Amino acid sequence: MGNRHTRRNYGKMRSAVATVARERIDLLLNQAEEVLPKSRELSKRYVGLARKISKRTKVRIPREKKHYLCKKCGQPLLGKNARIRLRSPNSRIIISCLACGAIRRYPYRKRV
Secondary structure, eight states: OOOHHHHHHHHHHHHHHHHHHHHHHHHHHHHHHHHTTTTTTHHHHHHHHHHHHHHTTTOOOOOOTTTBBBBBTTTTTOOEEEEEEEEEEEEEEEETTTOOOOOOEEEOOOOO
């Protein structure tokens, strides 16, 4: 059934776990970006670990970072391994991974 005290403290424990998870995810994604020019495999590993932490702790990867991660091969999409295009008639950002060929499209609104 569970002890009353553990139920009461679950909210505090959950927020502490989420805080640590956010810090760890941010650290791993930053390291993945730094290591990418030297070692693609290590970079993929860091992104994989960040995703695993995100799933296990139910903490979302920040949108700014998530847009620049390839869903198919797991590489950070920066510099020479990605093509980023803006389509103004469609109001879309198109990000193509040059390693595996995956394409991601995101809508955007023009600022008035």
